Amino acid sequence: MSSAQSTIDRRPPSVAHLFLSRVEATPNGEAYRFPVPVDEHAADGAPGAEQWRSLTWAQTAERVTAVAAGLMSLGIGPEDRVALSSSTRMDWIVADLGNMCAGAATTTVYPSTNAEETAFILANSASRAMFAENAAQLAKVVARREELPELRTVILFDAPKGDEETGGLEVLSLAELEQRGAAHLAEHPDAVTKAVEALDREQLATLIYTSGTTGRPKGVRLVHDCWAYEGVAQQESGLLRSDDVQFMWLPLSHVFGKTLISGQIATGHVMAVDGRVDRIIHNLPVIRPTMMASAPRIFEKVYNGIAGKARAQGGAKYKIFLWAAKVARDYARTTQANRIATGQNTAPLGLTIQHTIADKLVYAKIRAAFGGRMRGAVSGSAALAPEIGYFFAGAGVPVLEGYGLTETSAGSTVNREEDYRVGTVGQPLPGTEVRIAEDGEILLKGPGVMRGYHNLPEQTEEVLEADGWFHTGDIGELDGGFLRITDRKKDMFKTSGGKYVAPSEVEGKFKAVCPFVSNILVIGNGRNYCTALIGLDEAVIMPWAAEHGLAGKSYAEVVASPEVNQLIEGFVQRLNGELQRWQTIKKFTLLPRDLDIEHGELTPSLKIKRPVVERTYADAVTEMYAGTVEA
Structure with a gap:
């Protein structure tokens, strides 16, 4: 048995165990960095300015145990579901670790999820409490309150103003929950330690609902052993190292981001946390990461x-x-x-x-x-x-x-x-x-x-x-x-001529040859030939358009112009030169706007919902096959 395999076999029952071991091993080591606004009245501050603050592992543990004890004071017990709806920020990690250290299970919800689907996830999971980023997330559950009989408490990361509609829910700030937790620990100092010791590796830790490209999302049951394994496996593989500085901006509601938290705890490296996508380019030279996932x-x-x-x-x-x-x-x-x-x-x-x-x-x-x-x-x-x-x-x-x-x-x-x-x-x-x-x-x-x-x-x-x-x-x-x-497997299709086409292969090749593309969907199931719906990257095509006589035009006008269609036609022909005859794109349509999450065309992890896109642009697809006789 290899040393790596033996270490995997000796993994602890949960990430909560890993976390407390990490705190004991390197209490004064830097664990996290995160941006905070600078007080506009400070001598060196200005409105809108921010600075990066750090937490050691011991400081992180103080907050996590307070959250865990606060949940216990609310009556949250083993495997009780506690939802978490927020963008990626330090509070997300503290809340999730607090859930796990209390023995509860986290139900993750994308903050972009609409009220109807949020209510479905909370009801399906029977979540009893919810961490919510702000009043907008609270409003979603208040609007569907009658569908959520199990939900009792909402904890807001951004402190409530006091005038929010609560729908009869108990609403606390995260700071208030931590204060309750501190009081609970004063009476029961070993409450969290005992809760972690009692965790079983097969106990439910997380429910992550697949965003799904079709149908209702399904809750995926991930137990404590899943995350403990992931942490140790990432460490043993050398993917993450103890001296790394990792930039975490991925949505933590998605399994990709969340699994990297397990690896970071196992290795003990520094993680810089800021989920604002529009700040990525700005943050990179500030954080100077050695590792980033995307x-x-x-x-x-x-x-x-x-x-x-x-x-x-x-x-x-x-x-x-x-x-x-x-x-x-x-x-x-x-x-x-x-x-x-x-x-x-x-x-x-x-x-x-x-x-x-x-x-x-x-x-x-x-x-x-x-x-x-x-x-x-x-x-x-x-x-x-x-x-x-x-x-x-x-x-x-x-x-x-x-x-x-x-x-x-x-x-x-x-x-x-x-x-x-x-x-x-x-x-x-x-x-x-x-x-x-x-x-x-x-x-x-x-x-x-x-x-x-x-x-x-x-x-x-x-x-x-x-x-x-x-x-x-x-x-x-x-x-x-x-x-x-x-x-x-489900995306592969067969043309009417009996030839199989892997659309992602064709789509990937087009992204490699065309610097203007943002999203592309190849169509051709049961058809005589393949076609494509193409969304362009506005940040790249608009400067080109301005230099080619289209200055002042809107994005929709630019992509509808003969000049841009001719431009993309050239890249399609380059693509076709690399493909088998039955894979080639015979016709394409440039979309009047790029695909996005808001219109339900992309999942929160940016996968294309093919059926949704094909339905939305059914007329364009029909036009591309007009006059053909299907086999």
Whole structure:
């Protein structure tokens, strides 16, 4: 048995155990950083200014135990559900750890979820209390109060003003809950310690409702052992290190963000927490992270932004960027191939010299924009276009793709910094098994796999075998121990000519060749040919439009213009040159606005809800197939 495997086998029963052990081991070590507003009356402050504040592990534990004891004072007991609806911020982590240390189970809710679905999640989970970011989240449950008989208390992160409608609910501020907890601990000083000691590894820790691309969300039951395993496995894999500074901006209501909290507690590294997406670019040089996790869309936007800026500068600078981008990809491909063949990260002398020159001219600036210390960026939740991956690898910011689902506590496989392969999602974490079924479906087994869907035994049986193998619904293959995802089983379609098409493969290739694209949906199930609905990146296309006689036009007018359609037509033709005949895009429609969460077209983790998009733009799809005879 390997040392890593033996450590996995010796994992504690819960993250609460991990947390208290971490506090005991490094009480004065820095645990978290987070931004706080600067008092506008302070000598060095100004309205709107902010500064970063730190918490040690001991200081974090003081808040967490107060929250846990506060929940106990409300009558919250083992496995009672406590919902959490907030953007990513320090309070989210404190509340979640407080839940787990009290023995309760966290029901995560995206703050962008509408009132109807929020009520469904709270009712389905029978949540008794709720942490809510602000009055807007409180208003959602008040509006559906009659549907939530179990809900008794709402704890607000942003202190209530006092004039909020409460619908008969007890409303506290987080500070008030912590004060109640301190009073409870004064009478019962070992209450939280005993609650943690009593935790069983098979006890429910979290209900995460799949945002789902179709139908009602399902509550995924993740027990304490899932998170304890994830923490230790991330540590043992070397994905996270004790000296890391990780930038956490991902939504913690999503399993991807939440699993990284477990890894951070296991390793004890510093985590900088700020979920404001519009502050990412600003925060990177301030935080100077060594590690960051993201959905692929962020890397695509960064690449498009770099390319767009170079194009706007024109002339020699744009040519230099195009040359450097090609060198980065060539260098990354070559060194990866040599690493696989010989174990040496080498490239021919000529290419190495070109890479060194390009590094000084272009790549160093890219690394500086990421803070200058990024040893790796983890990408998950959707496929990253390989050409984007090769570019960042060649530029010195390797994007380490990983794979997992809500049903597997997110972390199942991941590329490691010392041996990563672009185009794959890496190797299994210690303790996780992967196999490929006869039909190509990826099956996973390990402690991170869910214990079932909440109150849905039949749907659980459809995906979870009695011996623990979970059916992911994804198609893939293993190559030298590295997993490659080829498509979603349910998303693959067959044309009327009998040819199978993996839409995500075509979509990924288009994102690699077209710097203006934001989202693309390939259509063709049962049709004579493939078409596409394309949303453009407003931040990139609008500057181009202004330079090409379309200044002053709205986004909708720009994408409807002949100039932009001709521009995108050129990229579609480039794409088609890389595809099999039956995969090629014969027609496309540029959408009058990009896809978004607000219109229900994207999940909170930015996956496209294909049925929703096809229904919304049914007329456009019909038009693209007008005049054809279906087989």
